[in-house]
Amino acid sequence: MSEQVLSSQSKKARPRGLPQINPVYFILAALIVAIILNNPAFVEPTGYMNFLKRAAPLAILAAGQLYVIVSGGFDLSVGSLITLVVVGSSMLSNNDPSSTWWVISVMLGIGLAVGLINGLVVCYLKVPSLIATLGMMITLNGFAFMWSGGAPRGYLPDTFRFFGRVNIMDVPVIRMLPVAVIVLIVVGFLLYWLMHRTNLGRLLHAVGDNPRAALLAGVPVNRVRITAFVVSSLSAVITGILLGGFAGVSTDVGTGYELQAITAAVLGGAQLLGGRGSVPAAIAGALTLTAIFTLLNFLGLPQPVRQVVQGLILIAAVALAMYRRKRTGQ
Amino acid sequence: MSEATAGQAPAARVRFRFDRWAPALLLLAAVSIYVGACVATGQTQYLSWNNLLAVLGRSIALGITAIGQTFVILVASIDLSVASLISAVAVLASVIMNGSPAMIVPAIAASLVLGATVGLINGLVITRLDVNPLIATLGMSLVIQGCLSAFVSNFAGAVPSEFQFFAYGNVAGVPFAILFFFALALVAFLVLRFTRFGSNVYAVGGNQDAARFAGIATRRVIVIAHVICSLCATVAGLYLASRLRSGAPWIGANGVYDLESIAVVVIGGTILAGGRGGIWGTVAGVMIFSLIDSIFNVLGVDAFVKQVLRGVIIVAAVAFYAARSKRIVA
DSSP states (O other): OHHHHHHHHHHHHOSSOOOOOOHHHHHHHHHHHHHHHHOGGGGSHHHHHHHHHHHHHHHHHHHHHHHHHHTTOOOTTHHHHHHHHHHHHHHHHTTOGGGHHHHHHHHHHHHHHHHHHHHHHHHHSOOOHHHHHHHHHHHHHHHHHHHHTTSOOSOOOHHHHHHHHOEEEEETTTEEEEHHHHHHHHHHHHHHHHHHSSHHHHHHHHHHHOHHHHHHTTOOHHHHHHHHHHHHHHHHHHHHHHHHHHHOSOTTSSTTHHHHHHHHHHHTTOOTTSSOOOHHHHHHHHHHHHHHHHHHHHTTOOHHHHHHHHHHHHHHHHHHHHHHHHHTTO | OHHHHHHHSOHHHHHHHHHHHHHHHHHHHHHHHHHHHHHHTTOGGGGSHHHHHHHHHTTHHHHHHHHHHHHHHHTTOOOOOHHHHHHHHHHHHHHHHTTOGGGHHHHHHHHHHHHHHHHHHHHHHHHHSOOOHHHHHHHHHHHHHHHHHHHOSSOBSOOOTTTTHHHHOEETTEEHHHHHHHHHHHHHHHHHHHSHHHHHHHHHHHOHHHHHHTTOOHHHHHHHHHHHHHHHHHHHHHHHHHHHTSBOTTHHHHTTHHHHHHHHHHHTTOOTTSSOOOHHHHHHHHHHHHHHHHHHHHHTOOHHHHHHHHHHHHHHHHHHHHTTOOSOOO
16 A cells, blocks of 8 residues: 555656566566576576575565564564474474474474564563564574484484475476475465455554554554564474475574575565565565575685675665665655 | 552653663662572572672673663664674784784774774764664674685684783782773763763664754764774774684674673663663673573573573563553564
8 A cells, every 4th residue: 555655656756657666676687697697507497496496495484574574573583493493393203204294283383382472572571573582582592402402313204304305306397396496486475465465464564664553543563563473483484394304404504594584575675664565575585695695606706705795785785775765755 | 669659650750760770670680689599509609709700700791892782772773793893803903913012002903993994884874875774784794704704714813911911900809801891881871971972872862853953963973873882892802802812703703792782781771762771771781691691500500491591581681671661662
C-alpha cells in the first residue's frame, strides 16, 4: 500500500516515469554475467544449479530475517540456532536413518520455542530486539556446546542429509535439480505469499513503519511481532537442516550467518528499523551475496579480501538506497 | 519505602527515580550474590581487597571500550567496529614497537591516528551518506578485519617491558590500569555533564530533529561521538597489547568486545534509542559483568552452562528496568 503512495509521489519528482525496479536485480544480473564471462561452464545446469544449491540456505534465512526487519527489529540468534539444529540433530538421530522425521519435527519445535521466547521477551519485557536476540545467541551457543559436550560426535544419517545434499538427476530440460533448490522454491514462495498476499504482511509493514500508529489503528502489534520472530526462527531451522546436509556437523556451522542474512536483506532494499522490504528482493540479495563470493573465488582472491569486499558492498548498498530515497523525495 | 511512595507520587516521577537507580540496584544485587556465594561455599579468601582488584582488572579492556560505546549509544548510534579496531591497534602497536622502548611514542601516535580515522569515517558515512549506523560500522568492521588478516595471522611484533606498565604496573598498591580506567570514566563523566558537547550529545540522542532545529550541529556531534568511541577502542587495543605482550588479529573478535560493550552499556541503563543514560551506569555494568564471571568461578559452574546463563542474565538485566517502559522498543 505504501509502495503505491510512494510511486505516485515520486512521479512528480522524476520526469521519466520508469517503473521502479529494485536495483538488486540489476546487480544480480550483472554479477551473473561476470561469472559466466569468467567461467562459461556456469550456463550449464550443473553450474547454476550448484550455485543455487549453495545459495539456498542463505536465501531462506534472509527471507525469514526479512520478517523481523520489516517489523522493525533484528534477529541475531539465527546463526547460533543453525548451529544448535545441526549439532542437536546429530546428537538426537544417533546415526539412525529412520529418526529423520521426528528429529526434524523436534528441531522445528525448538525453532518455534526460540522464536516465541524472542518475541515475548521483546514485546512484554521490552528488551530491544538487538539485546534480546544477542542474549539468545549466546545462550543457544552455550546449549549447542553443552549438548555436544564441546566436540560434536557422530554424523547425520543420509536420510537427514537428503535435503541439503541430494541432486535429483535426469530431470527434463535442466537435467539435475538439487532438493535444496526445491526447498528454496517452496519456502520462498510460502514466505512471499505470507508477506505480500496476506493481511499479516500488511500488518508487519504497518508495525515496522510506525508501531504507535499501528497500535492506535487496532493492529495486534505484539502478536504480529512475535509471529515475525517465529517465522525467522523457523527459517533458521530449515537453513540448519540444509546446511547440515552439505556442511556436516561442527559447532561453528552457523557462525556469521546472522550478519550475512541481514546483509542480504539490506542488499534487497529492506529498510532497517522497519516498514519496507520484499521477500523476492531479499532472496535476490542472498543470491547476489553468494554470487559476489563465487566471483571472488573464481578470481582467486583470498578470504580476507572477501571480507573487505563484503563490508564495502554492504555500506555502498545502503548508501545508494538512502541516496535514491532522498532524491525521489520520500 | 519506595513502595509506600509509589502509591502517592505521580507515576512518572517514580519511574524516573527507578531508572536512575536501577544500575546501582543491579550492582548491589551482583555484589551480594558474590559475597553470598563466597560465604556459602566457604571460599572467604575471595573477599579480599586484592581479589576485588583482580576481578576489576579482568574487564579493563571491556570497560574502556564500553566508555566509548556509551557516547555513541547516547547519540542513538551504535559501533560494531570496535572489536576489529582493537585487534588492528594491538597488532599495529606491537609491530611498530617491536620490542624497542624508543618506538613506544610513535606506536601510540600511529594507533591514535588509526583510531581517529576509523571513527571519522564511521561518523561521516553515518551522517553524510545516511547509512544506518549498524550497517556502516558492521561494514567497517569487515573491512578492518579483512585488511588485518591479509597481513597477519598470528601474534606479530613484541611490546617492550616498559610499555607493559600499562597492564601490569602498580601505583600506590593499586594496578595502574584500574586507576586509568576510573580516570577515563571520570573524564568522560565530566565531559558529558559539564561541557556544551556533553549536553549536545543528550539533545541529539533524545531527538535529532529537535536538536537540529535548536541550532545544534547534530552531524558534528555524531561524528565526534564516533571518534571518541574509536579512540577508546584504540586505548583498549593498546591495553590488550600491553597485557598480552604482543598483538594478534583475533584478540578483539575473541573478546566479543563489540557486542559485549553494547550489552554492558545497556545493562548500565543507557537506552539504545539514545538520549538517556550515563557513564556511571556503564561503569556499574562493567562491574556487574566481571562479578557475574567471578560468581560463576566461585560456584565452579561448567564453562558451557556459564555461557547459557550469561545470555539469560544479559536479557534479564536489561528486562529488569526496560519491562516498566511503556514505549514499543525496536
